[in-house]
Amino acid sequence: MGKVIFSSWSGKIVDNRKGKTPKASKPADITFPKPPEEEKVLALIGWNGLVVMNPEADILSLTLHYLEQIRKLSCGECSVCMIGIDKLLHIMRQMDEGKGSKADIAEMKAIIKQVSVNSKCGFGQSALFPVLDAIKYCKSDFLALIKGERGLEDKDYSYAVTAPCMDTCPAGLDIPGYIELIRNNKFEESLSLIRENCILPGVVGRVCTRPCEDACVRKDIDEPVSIRLLKRAAADYDLQHGGSSLNGPQKEREERIAIIGAGPAGLAAAYNLRLMGYGVTIFESLPHAGGMAAVGIPEYRLPRDILNHEAGLIKRTGVEIKVNAKVEKLSLKDLKKRGYTAVFVAVGAHRGTKIGAEGEDKGYEGFVDGVEFLRNLNLGKKVQPRKKVIVIGGGNTALDCARSCTRIGFDDVEIIYRRSRVEMPASDEEIEEAEKEGVKFNYLMTPLKILAKDGKATGVECIKMRLGAPDESGRRRPVPIKGSEFTMDTDMIIPAIGQRPELPVIPDTEKIEITKWGTIRADPITYMTDVEGVFAGGDCVTGPAILIDALNTGNRVAKSIDCYLQGRSLTGGISFEGADLKRQMGRGFTVRVPAQDVDFLDVKKRAGSFEEVEGGFGAVEAIREAQRCLRCYRVVVWEKAP
Amino acid sequence: MVTIVIDGHKVKAKESSTILENTQELNIDIPTLCYHMDLSPFGACRLCAVEVKTNGKWQLATSCNTPVEEGMELRTDSALLQESRKLTAEFLYYRYPTTEAVREVARKLGVQTPVEKGEGHDCILCGLCVRTCREIVGVSALTFQDRGLNRNIDEPKIEYDPNTCIGCGACAYVCPTGYVQMEAVDDKRIIWNKVFKMAACNVCGSFFAPEDQLRYISRITGVPFSELTICTSCR
Numbered sequence: 001m002g003k004v005i006f007s008s009w010s011g012k013i014v015d016n017r018k019g020k021t022p023k024a025s026k027p028a029d030i031t032f033p034k035p036p037e038e039e040k041v042l043a044l045i046g047w048n049g050l051v052v053m054n055p056e057a058d059i060l061s062l063t064l065h066y067l068e069q070i071r072k073l074s075c076g077e078c079s080v081c082m083i084g085i086d087k088l089l090h091i092m093r094q095m096d097e098g099k100g101s102k103a104d105i106a107e108m109k110a111i112i113k114q115v116s117v118n119s120k121c122g123f124g125q126s127a128l129f130p131v132l133d134a135i136k137y138c139k140s141d142f143l144a145l146i147k148g149e150r151g152l153e154d155k156d157y158s159y160a161v162t163a164p165c166m167d168t169c170p171a172g173l174d175i176p177g178y179i180e181l182i183r184n185n186k187f188e189e190s191l192s193l194i195r196e197n198c199i200l201p202g203v204v205g206r207v208c209t210r211p212c213e214d215a216c217v218r219k220d221i222d223e224p225v226s227i228r229l230l231k232r233a234a235a236d237y238d239l240q241h242g243g244s245s246l247n248g249p250q251k252e253r254e255e256r257i258a259i260i261g262a263g264p265a266g267l268a269a270a271y272n273l274r275l276m277g278y279g280v281t282i283f284e285s286l287p288h289a290g291g292m293a294a295v296g297i298p299e300y301r302l303p304r305d306i307l308n309h310e311a312g313l314i315k316r317t318g319v320e321i322k323v324n325a326k327v328e329k330l331s332l333k334d335l336k337k338r339g340y341t342a343v344f345v346a347v348g349a350h351r352g353t354k355i356g357a358e359g360e361d362k363g364y365e366g367f368v369d370g371v372e373f374l375r376n377l378n379l380g381k382k383v384q385p386r387k388k389v390i391v392i393g394g395g396n397t398a399l400d401c402a403r404s405c406t407r408i409g410f411d412d413v414e415i416i417y418r419r420s421r422v423e424m425p426a427s428d429e430e431i432e433e434a435e436k437e438g439v440k441f442n443y444l445m446t447p448l449k450i451l452a453k454d455g456k457a458t459g460v461e462c463i464k465m466r467l468g469a470p471d472e473s474g475r476r477r478p479v480p481i482k483g484s485e486f487t488m489d490t491d492m493i494i495p496a497i498g499q500r501p502e503l504p505v506i507p508d509t510e511k512i513e514i515t516k517w518g519t520i521r522a523d524p525i526t527y528m529t530d531v532e533g534v535f536a537g538g539d540c541v542t543g544p545a546i547l548i549d550a551l552n553t554g555n556r557v558a559k560s561i562d563c564y565l566q567g568r569s570l571t572g573g574i575s576f577e578g579a580d581l582k583r584q585m586g587r588g589f590t591v592r593v594p595a596q597d598v599d600f601l602d603v604k605k606r607a608g609s610f611e612e613v614e615g616g617f618g619a620v621e622a623i624r625e626a627q628r629c630l631r632c633y634r635v636v637v638w639e640k641a642p
Numbered sequence: 643m644v645t646i647v648i649d650g651h652k653v654k655a656k657e658s659s660t661i662l663e664n665t666q667e668l669n670i671d672i673p674t675l676c677y678h679m680d681l682s683p684f685g686a687c688r689l690c691a692v693e694v695k696t697n698g699k700w701q702l703a704t705s706c707n708t709p710v711e712e713g714m715e716l717r718t719d720s721a722l723l724q725e726s727r728k729l730t731a732e733f734l735y736y737r738y739p740t741t742e743a744v745r746e747v748a749r750k751l752g753v754q755t756p757v758e759k760g761e762g763h764d765c766i767l768c769g770l771c772v773r774t775c776r777e778i779v780g781v782s783a784l785t786f787q788d789r790g791l792n793r794n795i796d797e798p799k800i801e802y803d804p805n806t807c808i809g810c811g812a813c814a815y816v817c818p819t820g821y822v823q824m825e826a827v828d829d830k831r832i833i834w835n836k837v838f839k840m841a842a843c844n845v846c847g848s849f850f851a852p853e854d855q856l857r858y859i860s861r862i863t864g865v866p867f868s869e870l871t872i873c874t875s876c877r
Contacts, residue, residue, distance in 0.1 A: 075786075075798060076767055076786075076797075076798030077686055077767065077769070077786065077798070078685065078686050078687075078688055079686065079687050079688050079689075079730060079733055079734055079737075079766075079767075080688050080730055080733055082798070083733040083734065083736060083737045084733060086736075086737065087733065087736055110729065111729075114726060114729045114730070114733075117701075117702050117726070118688050118691055118702050118726060118730065119688075120685050120686070120688070120704075184785045184786045184787075185776070185782050185785050186785060587701075588701060588702055588703065589694050589696055589701040589702065589703035589708065591703075591707065591708050591709065
């Protein structure tokens with residue numbers, strides 16, 4: 001991107017135009033949205049200001065085009081936003097036709113002010129500020145338009161829409177959009193919109209760690225909109241009303257694609273490729289589709305029938321899922337012989353990470369890795385409850401193991417974690433529910449040695465820790481306290497501190513690079529590995545990540561494979577990194593409304609049962625919750641060099 | 643009860659009542675277009691805006707859907723508000739210049755409009771029909787059409803679902819502009835272009851309600867259909 005000639009982004013004025021002295025910050029300090037690199041941008045206008053990179057830029061036409069774009073997103077529910085935008089468009093067109101006057105500029109400013117202070121939602125309150133910047137800092141252009149010295153023209157534009165929640169969502173779901181549909185009692189349409197980027201809505205609506213809610217503007221006012229539960233509400237409503245099917249392909253294509261692993265990434269890629277008309281076969285080593293969603297998450301958080309239903313819908317579009325079909329050795333040559341033109345490796349990360357304690361490799365009875373423990377449980381293998389179990393780790397897998405143990409009859413379930421509760425990666429709700437279920441938490445200690453007798457684990461030797469300076473993750477690093485060693489007796493030990501992929505699938509001859517973390521190296525944009533036609537993504541590339549990340553990878557890989565088969569290469573989109581999406585120049589008075597509650601299963605009923613713990617919204621509560629959304633859509637339009 | 647300050651006067655207000663409910667009780671005139679006391683407030687027309695002091699600054703808030711809070715300070719008639727309401731009315735008049743309900747409120751707020759009666763019957767998206775259908779009738783045959791990303795719809799409008807509608811006519815009754823029209827021809831009622839067969843009263847023989855509506859009442863109350871086919875005057 002070239003030099004910045006003018007910028008009002010984030011309210012910082014940089015003006016390097018003739019005769020004006022630059023003030024405030026240097027151009028390097030401005031973080032405005034970055035359009036894809038291959039596009040030559042002349043100027044850009046968005047919710048947070050105006051940026052001009054090239055003297056050839058036509059600010060008047062750009063402003064008009066921006067107004068046309070935001071007009072499409074103004075919902076029309078309140079009178080001022082949409083009509084205000086209409087009036088501005090009308091005034092600019094009148095100016096262009098020679099019917100304007102200087103007074104029109106004052107009127108435009110008055111309209112913008114009125115829309116900004118009196119709009120019902122965050123969209124209207126913020127969308128018009130950059131137009132004010134255009135009028136203020138490019139006034140001579142507007143005067144020239146009135147005099148007929150300049151005209152409005154149609155140039156080459158691109159535009160992008162986001163919101164604080166959307167940009168944080170790994171899959172970029174149109175969150176204000178699907179919430180708006182629920183608000184208007186259109187659950188079916190809401191679900192269709194969700195499915196465009198998230199093919200497992202009932203699953204994600206239950207287990208997502210919801211980074212979107214952390215970014216929700218409402219969080220700074222009262223509490224975030226329950227975005228995850230609204231997604232679940234759309235999926236639940238559909239099931240309660242008979243269950244709709246997924247769209248199938250419009251036309252069939254000849255090429256067939258092999259996918260290794262029927263986890264979220266594999267399923268998302270499979271469905272999207274199928275929708276484009278490709279033949280898709282998934283090879284799954286386990287007896288069920290779903291990957292970690294099937295064997296890594298206990299049923300009390302994700303009932304199996306929800307996952308099976310959603311995977312079944314994908315299957316019904318014509319995706320072939322071969323279960324119990326472990327691919328021992330991946331060979332593109334073999335697959336090509338069998339008619340597949342591209343492969344997507346999405347084998348996940350189903351192997352536990354070592355905890356670094358003495359004796360962990362000895363194969364002691366009663367020492368079971370967390371992912372393996374959950375896999376066995378989910379595959380219906382009988383786990384013999386013992387008196388006491390110690391779970392090592394502080395993430396969701398550790399919590400899932402501990403909470404499962406309280407359900408299968410362990411008397412005493414304890415977690416040991418090397419930092420304190422504040423640093424624990426598991427969500428607060430998970431920790432609270434686990435505490436209610438009787439899980440005991442021991443903070444600031446780490447295992448040194450697994451104690452055993454006659455080949456059976458009997459205890460753990462631990463050392464106490466204190467918190468030192470923050471590490472690269474921003475959390476305070478735990479430091480052992482010398483001489484504080486002690487032992488804990490137990491009948492079972494479940495280490496659950498991390499996962500890595502199991503990769504016998506890649507033979508050396510294929511030259512696919514494996515990183516030092518045991519993950520596959522793939523291009524971050526195209527997802528292609530070092531071997532042409534072989535793509536990889538999901539946990540086996542990133543290491544354990546959240547489900548919605550995997551869905552996004554699947555969606556992107558499908559696009560990338562489609563591009564590859566047509567001889568093109570997938571390119572990146574606009575980046576909003578650092579662009580201050582929460583900033584909203586206008587903000588009306590927002591009434592504080594607490595989020596709607598859902599019921600939780602009575603704690604007394606949880607032992608001995610894997611019944612779902614968290615309830616969902618009914619239609620009435622969902623509509624009420626949806627009305628809390630402030631609709632913080634942010635639009636950006638840029639003019640490209642011809 | 644909470645204490646609030648309206649235009650400098652201390653006033654007692656019911657907890658969780660809205661600003662508008664309190665100003666109406668005090669006979670303070672605040673214009674409205676989308677408000678109805680029996681429906682949930684919507685905040686669509688923006689005419690009922692008042693000023694609320696938040697963190698020392700005056701901010702606009704629509705009085706119909708803003709609940710009072712202890713110590714809340716309000717202004718209902720400042721020069722800024724008069725200007726803002728007039729501008730909102732100008733907006734509405736700009737878009738719906740021939741609709742009488744809009745012209746009336748615009749004139750009241752100082753917008754110059756020609757004196758002759760407006761002949762238009764525009765939908766001004768006040769949502770009274772949508773809310774009545776959902777909250778009073780309980781069928782949700784009317785919804786707002788949605789906008790948003792990738793749904794490039796030129797004009798927002800009210801969507802009508804003929805399969806859910808029972809032909810009760812409440813939407814036509816509540817519509818302030820005459821956009822929702824209801825027509826009666828012999829034993830038929832036409833609303834939203836759908837024709838409903840009217841039931842005749844078992845006693846006087848007059849056509850008094852759509853059969854679909856009676857069937858709906860029968861279904862939700864459990865009263866047999868045959869017992870409902872007597873009009874209110876003969877009951």
